[in-house]
Amino acid sequence: MNNINILKPNRENFKIFLYIGSTLVFLGIFDVFLRSFFNLNFVTFLPGIINFLFPLILGLAGLQMIRLEYSGLKSVDLINRSVNNNTFNAALTLSIIFLALLAIPPSLNWMILDANISGNTKEACAGSEGACWTYIKVWFRRFMYGMYPNEFHWRINVAFIILISFAFVGFFAKGKFKNYLTFYYAIAYPIIAFLIIYFLISGGSFGLEWVETNAWGGLSLTFIVSFFGLIFCFPLGMIFALGRRSELPMIRYISIGYIEFWRGVPLITVLFMSSVMFPMFLPADTFVDKLVRVVAAIVLFEAAYVAEVIRGGLQALPKGQYDAAKSLGMGYWKMQIFVILPQALKLVIPGIANTFLALVKDTPLIFVVGLSEVVGMLQMAKTNPKWLGYAMEGYIFASILFWAICYAMSKYSQYLELKYKTDR
Amino acid sequence: MSAIIEMKEVNKWFGDFQVLKDINLEVAEKQKIVVCGPSGSGKSTLIRCINRLEEHQKGTIVVDGNELSEKTKDIEKIRAEVGMVFQQFNLFPHLSILDNCTLAPIWVKKTPKKKAEEFAMRQLDQVQIADQAAKFPGQLSGGQQQRAALARALCMEPKIMLFDEPTSALDPEMIKEVLDAMVNLAKQGMTMIVVTHEMGFAKEVADEVVFMDEGMIVEKAKTKEFFDNPKNERTKLFLSQIL
Numbered sequence: 001m002n003n004i005n006i007l008k009p010n011r012e013n014f015k016i017f018l019y020i021g022s023t024l025v026f027l028g029i030f031d032v033f034l035r036s037f038f039n040l041n042f043v044t045f046l047p048g049i050i051n052f053l054f055p056l057i058l059g060l061a062g063l064q065m066i067r068l069e070y071s072g073l074k075s076v077d078l079i080n081r082s083v084n085n086n087t088f089n090a091a092l093t094l095s096i097i098f099l100a101l102l103a104i105p106p107s108l109n110w111m112i113l114d115a116n117i118s119g120n121t122k123e124a125c126a127g128s129e130g131a132c133w134t135y136i137k138v139w140f141r142r143f144m145y146g147m148y149p150n151e152f153h154w155r156i157n158v159a160f161i162i163l164i165s166f167a168f169v170g171f172f173a174k175g176k177f178k179n180y181l182t183f184y185y186a187i188a189y190p191i192i193a194f195l196i197i198y199f200l201i202s203g204g205s206f207g208l209e210w211v212e213t214n215a216w217g218g219l220s221l222t223f224i225v226s227f228f229g230l231i232f233c234f235p236l237g238m239i240f241a242l243g244r245r246s247e248l249p250m251i252r253y254i255s256i257g258y259i260e261f262w263r264g265v266p267l268i269t270v271l272f273m274s275s276v277m278f279p280m281f282l283p284a285d286t287f288v289d290k291l292v293r294v295v296a297a298i299v300l301f302e303a304a305y306v307a308e309v310i311r312g313g314l315q316a317l318p319k320g321q322y323d324a325a326k327s328l329g330m331g332y333w334k335m336q337i338f339v340i341l342p343q344a345l346k347l348v349i350p351g352i353a354n355t356f357l358a359l360v361k362d363t364p365l366i367f368v369v370g371l372s373e374v375v376g377m378l379q380m381a382k383t384n385p386k387w388l389g390y391a392m393e394g395y396i397f398a399s400i401l402f403w404a405i406c407y408a409m410s411k412y413s414q415y416l417e418l419k420y421k422t423d424r
Numbered sequence: 425m426s427a428i429i430e431m432k433e434v435n436k437w438f439g440d441f442q443v444l445k446d447i448n449l450e451v452a453e454k455q456k457i458v459v460c461g462p463s464g465s466g467k468s469t470l471i472r473c474i475n476r477l478e479e480h481q482k483g484t485i486v487v488d489g490n491e492l493s494e495k496t497k498d499i500e501k502i503r504a505e506v507g508m509v510f511q512q513f514n515l516f517p518h519l520s521i522l523d524n525c526t527l528a529p530i531w532v533k534k535t536p537k538k539k540a541e542e543f544a545m546r547q548l549d550q551v552q553i554a555d556q557a558a559k560f561p562g563q564l565s566g567g568q569q570q571r572a573a574l575a576r577a578l579c580m581e582p583k584i585m586l587f588d589e590p591t592s593a594l595d596p597e598m599i600k601e602v603l604d605a606m607v608n609l610a611k612q613g614m615t616m617i618v619v620t621h622e623m624g625f626a627k628e629v630a631d632e633v634v635f636m637d638e639g640m641i642v643e644k645a646k647t648k649e650f651f652d653n654p655k656n657e658r659t660k661l662f663l664s665q666i667l
Binding site for chain 1: 475477484491500501503505507508512514516517518527528532563573576577580584649
């Protein structure tokens, strides 16, 4: 009985409980810290399992002692309410803190302290326990530009700088030009982008040497494929979403057939067919570039998903919106463009972002047709006989790249959601 | 007076259920007609047939000289001349009140933007919410939204106005401001067909009152006669319940 009472805080001398409790929690955390960072263990005299669980026991006892409702101290109340409202949650909280403490030193050691980035050969990393960032450094250009000839890398850089600056036109448009922004982004910009990529990266005119798409690769190819995938699958998806809700049976059935077909086949087979089967059906002397075929395949495939996401938004709109638009004399297209789609698209921003992120992360699949974007280049590099054994570094590098891209897109979609939010 | 709306032997079914049975109705220019009756009697369907938000299956409807049928081309043109106010307002929530009012004039009637905005502001002033023009529908009270919806319909300069229970979704204290706006409109000589349960409004404004039950027009009479001396038993019952 007495023992339990010691752990139960009371209001009169809560201060004492608070001091002892937080000291215990601190000791528990400090113990794990010592074990993890300095490999020190002060309680080896305790038998096996108790030794192992000692910090947890300390911490739990400490948290138990400070668990008092409405203690009057804001920070203590916050802790009690959010992470310490019962023993189970207290144990979870402590476990998470401990796990983090235990995980930091090894990963820190591997990634930074013992890591190696000097030199240009594998020998620089020999004998070191940590990561070999030298590998990433040496292969960096390959990861960014693929097999694109080194002396022409500036062409890719310039192309991307132009593309990005053209994308920011919207921020500077004022007054009258604002009305044309939709047109610019929906039609003009994709055309400009295609021309820039065609003339600058592909080359073949203006004295620029032709570089065939087989040599393209790395992160720049990821961007090119994702970019064209995104801008073309969106309008196409929109058309099929409207088509599936059309009152004309012919259009409806074609849309349903299209969507269900493309949703039913795996992307990898679509890519494979676009590259291997499709040319067989073409007349002998026509040639469609492999990259174009692959992008087309991705666009057709993703459009089906986008269509279903948009259809979800269309169906969420009340019928009254259609009635009101019709009663004002708007025809089908005016109604869709000015009344229905703006509201539906706003509703499905999270879903669209979802689909787009998936698209970006699906781009590595183009390796099946022999195109190597950043992950594809990693595969190549890791099987290079001179650089065997550094796959982990490569994958971590790629994860960081993809995470950064996707996180940026996710943030942007949240920004759009806020921007177009109007109360219903 | 020539009839601007003519309905002859109009029948409509939803599946097996007949909503409209042999409706005959003529509305002259500048006439104000109130349609009343119990819920489910087909009042809303009747006026929704006039701008073809619902399609009738039998009979003829002629609006301003144009017959409405499957063959009607340019149904949009006819709709542009028939304004409608809905029970649920149905303002476009993604547009400001002013943009709600100018959207159709600019894109359907091709009015220049400046002119459309000036006209819209005048209409909003008429219904006394000019100060709310920049706000979004979600920021307005029910009564203000309904008046905005009225202004939006008027911006198309319609020849006929249809009202589908415009005050049924409103809190009691907001009903009056909407009815006042409608009375004001009636005084300016608009042709109006109003589905409503507001009998006070009917007495004040209507030239004729139509009583519907089970998809049929049971009684149609001059307003005074309708209230003072209803002929049909069902009308009497309805009036005794509602007044």
